[in-house]
Each structure stands twice: as C-alpha cells, then as structure tokens.
Amino acid sequence: MAKTFTYDEVKQHNSPESCWVILYGNVWDVTKFLPDHPGGSKIILQLAGADATEEYDPIHPPGTLEDSLPAEARLGKIDESTLPKEEKSPAQDQGSVPNKQVQQVVQQQDDWDPDTVEECLNLDDLEHLATKKINRKAWGYYYSASDNLYSKSYNGSVYNKILLRPRIFVDCTHCDTSTTLLGNKVNVPFYIAPAAMARLGNPAGEAGMAHAAAKFGGMQLISANASQTPEQIVANSPPGQVFGWQLYVQQDRAKSEAMLARINAIPQIKFICLTLDAPVPGKREHDERQKNVGSNLPVRSSVQSGSASSTSPAPDSASSRSESAQGGVGKALFAGTAPDLTWRDTLPWLAKHTSLPIILKGLQTHEDAHLASLQTPQIKGIILSNHGGRALDTAPPALHTLLEIRKYCPEVLTKIEVWVDGGIKRGTDIVKALALGAKGVGLGRAPLFALGAGGEAGVERMFEILKAETETAMRLLGCERIEQLGPRHVNTRALEQEIYDGEAGLEGAVLRSKL
Structure with a gap:
C-alpha cells in the first residue's frame, strides 16, 4: 500500500x-534528477518541498514525468487535506488583484459584461x-509585454x-475566405500563432x-513551448488540417536536432517556423510581478535566469546561474535558447536536419525581408512580427x-509568402493586412484568452x-x-509618414549577412 505524506x-x-x-497528488524524490534537468536545478529547487503541479502542468506535456524519473522516485501519496489553499482568479479574489491593469480589464465594460462565450x-x-x-499567473503571462507595452x-x-x-x-452575395498557405489549402486566412503554455x-x-481550428479549416502553428506534445496536439485531426511547428534553436544543438527528427515524422506538420x-x-514586468503572488512562485529560467530588471553576467556564466533574482513565467521558456544564430551558419545547419x-518568424525590417527572399527555395515565407511586443519595446x-x-x-x-501577426482584433484588421500583400494573419494572445474564456x-x-x-x-x-x-x-x-525613410541599404545588408 502506498505511503501517505502530510x-x-x-x-x-x-x-x-x-x-x-x-x-x-504524488510525492516524488527528484534529488538525483537535479543535475539532469534541462532547465537547471534552480527551477526545481525553487519549488522543493511544495506542490509543483500548478507550475509543472502547463509547461510539461503529459508523460514527461514518467519518462524522466524512475518508478522508485515516486514515494507515495500526499494527504490533500493538508495542502495550502488553492490560488484564486482575479475575479474570485478582487482583494488581491496583482495590479491596476487587471482591475481595468475586469471593469472596462460596465454596460456589457458577458458571462458566456456565446x-x-x-x-x-x-x-x-x-x-x-x-x-x-496565467493573466500575467498572457497579458504581459516588454517595458511600457508601447509596441503591444x-x-x-x-x-x-x-x-x-x-x-x-457590386454583387456581394457570395464570399469565399479560403486561401492557401505555403501551398496548403485553408478555409480562413488567419491562423493560430505559436503561443506557449x-x-x-x-x-x-x-x-x-486544434479541434476548434479544424471546424473552421484553420491552420495552427504549434509552439515550441506548448504544454502538450506535438503528437497529442495533432491527434485526431481531420485529413487536410494544416500544422506548422515553431523552432527555437537551442544552445545544445543536439536537442534541436532530436526534436527536428521527431517533427519530420509527423505528417500533419507541413513546415518549420524558425523564430x-x-x-x-x-x-515583461506584468509577468514578473506575479512572482510575489501566492505561496507557490512561478517557474523561472536558470540559464537566462533572474529578473530583466537586474543586470547579470553572461547568461551561461556560473555567476549568472547562481543569481538569486526572480523572473516571471515567460522567463523560464527561454532557458537554453541560442542567441548566436546567423544567416551564414544557421540555415545550412537546418538544411541538414529537415x-x-x-518560414522565418520575427522580421522587422525590409532589409531582412530582402535577405530572406534570397534564400529560396529553402525559405518559403516570412512572418513580420515584433513578438507581440514582448521582446523589444518600440x-x-x-x-x-x-x-x-x-x-x-x-x-x-512575389518571391516568398509574407505573413503578419500582432494586435489583430477585428476582421477589418485581417482584410487590411491582406490588401497590403500579406498572405496569412496570425493570432497569438487571442486564442489563449479565448481558450481561457471557454475552453x-x-x-x-x-x-x-x-x-x-x-x-x-x-x-x-x-x-x-x-x-x-x-x-x-x-x-x-496617415500611416505612411511613420514608415522608415532612410536608404534602402540592400547591398550592404547582403554583404553583412555573409560575414
């Protein structure tokens, strides 16, 4: 009989x-696993002796625990009656709403307060x-963006x-929203962008x-930090449903290579999105503020550790790894991400493994768009994106x-497909982007909030x-x-006066990309 612990x-x-x-509900001894944890031991130690389910579950796909730990590491059951009280949502616990922004969001529509998705x-x-x-915690991660949220x-x-x-x-009796994305037929020109957790x-x-998108013939770009495995996400998808997979190249290239081999074997995934x-x-200050909410702290990164509000040595240095400052949920997702990608080295490496x-995600200048168009046929498209305003503000x-x-x-x-994302709230936004040459329009926060609203x-x-x-x-x-x-x-x-008005710089961009 399994032992029960308080x-x-x-x-x-x-x-x-x-x-x-x-x-x-189970008690695990993870002492021996600490040195082998991909994100470092610090993340686990911050939750040592506590119920880590809330932090662990949204980040790790089902089955990860059993694959990583031996059976004997499961020591027994927890007496759930002895656990601390569960954290409440902003609406349930208005007295401890983390900041003014939540209150503003909750109260912004006094005359219309929907209680159901319908x-x-x-x-x-x-x-x-x-x-x-x-x-x-979920609100802080979904809502957050960098610095003053200007770009968001x-x-x-x-x-x-x-x-x-x-x-x-003009006869407007009929309207067909179908199109193709990278040659794959979809019934709507907008798609679920790679949003984590x-x-x-x-x-x-x-x-x-994925199930919701299938009903509308929509495409889904699976996040590299999805809370379910790619296989679980595409399971039971109807024939013809289109998926892409987001790649964050890791400092340990072998991890990325192993994941690419796995993705190559999933037929529903039609392309790779290199972010x-x-x-x-x-x-992301709204995210970081959540570290002080409740008894269980959000997970943090150990490789790129700590708060973005404090300076630190190089992210791979010993002093950085031991730095004690805390960061938000989003910070943990960057553990191990490679900051050394280049035109010269990364694309040839990628060609060896898939x-x-x-499709390249995150282009923010015409020079980089031009460089991408020179990389055909390997590069089929680009996504114009500032990461939802979550990276560099302004x-x-x-x-x-x-x-x-x-x-x-x-x-x-005309050489490659151009997609856009960021800030899409209306069908008119989608139509404006398409009229200006975009082939597809991505939504990141919207499906996360929609899922939170009603699954x-x-x-x-x-x-x-x-x-x-x-x-x-x-x-x-x-x-x-x-x-x-x-x-x-x-x-x-009205918008053209804000557009960059310097030199095109295309030849110089090509030369620099080869250095």
Missing part, C-alpha cells in the same frame, strides 16, 4: 541534498471574460490608421485549439514592415467572430475572394 513532512525536503516535490461579440469580450476566469498597444491601434475604401453596385489558462490546451525575434527574453519548408508593428517592403523591395512579395468552445467562438467580420468587410469592399483584395482597397496615407 504537507508538513514534504516541505522539510527542500534542499539539494533531499529534494521532494508534489506532482498530481454572449461575446468580439475578441475584447473574450479577453474580458477570460480575465474573470483564469488565475493571476500600437500593434493593435496601428490598424486604425488605415482606412478601407468600400465599393458600391495554453494549459495555463485551460486544461484543453493546444489540442483544444528569430526573441533570441533573449524581453523585460527537408520541410522553412519595435515596429508588422504593418510598418509590410509597408517598408512595399516601398523598398516589393519583389519580396475549446471559446476558440471556436473566436474563429466564428473573425470569419464573420472578415466576410462582412470583404463584401462591403466588393470582394468575393481573398485574392481580389489589393492596395486599392485601403488608404494608408
């Missing part, structure tokens, strides 16, 4: 010499509902500077997102970069809302099909 018994084992954790009329409604339901805010508001040009006397907001996780806009984590099409929104490309190197739009049904509602809004905008512009959208349907004069 919480007081477990919390005494909180040192490198004797490290126990509680996971899913009552939500737009993506802001879904975010509002999710904020009332998810816990503070402007990602959305920049679309309002573009005006649409409706046409009349979906189960932090709802147990349905990325698999729930380049966050080689190091940004300073023959899948490559970096340009995707629309700026798209207009830069149109100004300095428009041939890029799989919440993500379905997100697709339903955006598809309907996109169709309405297309009809009023006089477009029956996506390919009919073009620059004549938008007025960008």
Whole structure:
C-alpha cells in the first residue's frame, strides 16, 4: 500500500541534498534528477518541498514525468487535506488583484459584461471574460509585454490608421475566405500563432485549439513551448488540417536536432517556423510581478535566469546561474535558447536536419525581408512580427514592415509568402493586412484568452467572430475572394509618414549577412 505524506513532512525536503516535490497528488524524490534537468536545478529547487503541479502542468506535456524519473522516485501519496489553499482568479479574489491593469480589464465594460462565450461579440469580450476566469499567473503571462507595452498597444491601434475604401453596385452575395498557405489549402486566412503554455489558462490546451481550428479549416502553428506534445496536439485531426511547428534553436544543438527528427515524422506538420525575434527574453514586468503572488512562485529560467530588471553576467556564466533574482513565467521558456544564430551558419545547419519548408518568424525590417527572399527555395515565407511586443519595446508593428517592403523591395512579395501577426482584433484588421500583400494573419494572445474564456468552445467562438467580420468587410469592399483584395482597397496615407525613410541599404545588408 502506498505511503501517505502530510504537507508538513514534504516541505522539510527542500534542499539539494533531499529534494521532494508534489506532482498530481504524488510525492516524488527528484534529488538525483537535479543535475539532469534541462532547465537547471534552480527551477526545481525553487519549488522543493511544495506542490509543483500548478507550475509543472502547463509547461510539461503529459508523460514527461514518467519518462524522466524512475518508478522508485515516486514515494507515495500526499494527504490533500493538508495542502495550502488553492490560488484564486482575479475575479474570485478582487482583494488581491496583482495590479491596476487587471482591475481595468475586469471593469472596462460596465454596460456589457458577458458571462458566456456565446454572449461575446468580439475578441475584447473574450479577453474580458477570460480575465474573470483564469488565475493571476496565467493573466500575467498572457497579458504581459516588454517595458511600457508601447509596441503591444500600437500593434493593435496601428490598424486604425488605415482606412478601407468600400465599393458600391457590386454583387456581394457570395464570399469565399479560403486561401492557401505555403501551398496548403485553408478555409480562413488567419491562423493560430505559436503561443506557449495554453494549459495555463485551460486544461484543453493546444489540442483544444486544434479541434476548434479544424471546424473552421484553420491552420495552427504549434509552439515550441506548448504544454502538450506535438503528437497529442495533432491527434485526431481531420485529413487536410494544416500544422506548422515553431523552432527555437537551442544552445545544445543536439536537442534541436532530436526534436527536428521527431517533427519530420509527423505528417500533419507541413513546415518549420524558425523564430528569430526573441533570441533573449524581453523585460515583461506584468509577468514578473506575479512572482510575489501566492505561496507557490512561478517557474523561472536558470540559464537566462533572474529578473530583466537586474543586470547579470553572461547568461551561461556560473555567476549568472547562481543569481538569486526572480523572473516571471515567460522567463523560464527561454532557458537554453541560442542567441548566436546567423544567416551564414544557421540555415545550412537546418538544411541538414529537415527537408520541410522553412518560414522565418520575427522580421522587422525590409532589409531582412530582402535577405530572406534570397534564400529560396529553402525559405518559403516570412512572418513580420515584433513578438507581440514582448521582446523589444518600440519595435515596429508588422504593418510598418509590410509597408517598408512595399516601398523598398516589393519583389519580396512575389518571391516568398509574407505573413503578419500582432494586435489583430477585428476582421477589418485581417482584410487590411491582406490588401497590403500579406498572405496569412496570425493570432497569438487571442486564442489563449479565448481558450481561457471557454475552453475549446471559446476558440471556436473566436474563429466564428473573425470569419464573420472578415466576410462582412470583404463584401462591403466588393470582394468575393481573398485574392481580389489589393492596395486599392485601403488608404494608408496617415500611416505612411511613420514608415522608415532612410536608404534602402540592400547591398550592404547582403554583404553583412555573409560575414
């Protein structure tokens, strides 16, 4: 018969010499595993002697625990009656709402306060509902962006500077939102961008997102930091559903190579998305503030350790690894990410380990878009993105970069596919991006909040809302099909004054990329 432990018994084992954790109601001795943990021992030790389930579950796909630890490491059961009280959501515990922003989100719509996803009329409604339901840690991670959140805010508001040009006397009876992305047919021109840790907001996780996307013929780009395995996410997907997989190249290249071999064997995954806009984590203060909320602290990175508010030595140095400052949930996801990628070295290395099409995510200048277009046929497309405003604050929104490309190197739009993400809240936003040459439009926070609002049904509602809004905008512009959208349907004069106006610098960019 399995032994039962009290919480007081477990919390005494909180040192490198004797490290126990509680996971899913079981007590585990992870002392011998500390040196082998991919993120370093510090992450585990910060939760030693405590219930680590809440921190562990959204980050690690099911089965990871059993694959990593021997059976004898499971010591017994925890007496759940002795555990500390569960953390409450912002709506449940208004007295301990972490900051003013949460209160503003919860109270922003006094005249319309949806309680179900069916009552939500737009993506802001879904975010509002999710904020009332998810816990503070999930909210902090999903909502957060770098520094003053300028780029995050402007990602959305920049679309309002573009005006649409409706046409009349056009038969708008029929409207077809289908298109192709990298040659794969999809029924909507928007897709789920690679956003991590979906189960932090709802147990349905990325698999729930996939099921919702399937009902609308939508594409999903699986995060490298998904809370479920790629195999679990694509399981039971209907024939023809399209998936991509996000690659963060690791400092230990062997880990990335092993993952690429695994992805190559999954037929539903049609391409690799090499993410380049966050080689190091940004300073996400809303996320970091959550470290002081509740008795269980969020997981932190050990390789790129600590808070972005404090300076530290090189991330791979011994002093950096032992640095005691704490960071937020997002910080942990960058453990081991390689900051040394280059045009010259990375793409040839990648070609050795996958023959899948490559799309580069995180381009923010026309020069880099031009360089990417020279890498065909290996590179099939690019995603214009500032990482949702989560990396470098005041970096340009995707629309700026798209207009830069149109100004300095428009041939890029015919050589490779150009996708955009960041700040999409309306079907009109989607239509504006498509009219300016984007082939696909990604959504990151929106499906996370939709999942938090209502699980799989919440993500379905997100697709339903955006598809309907996109169709309405297309009809009023006089477009029956996506390919009919073009620059004549938008007025960008108000935005053009903000676009980079220096030298094109294309030849110099090519020379520097070869050094």
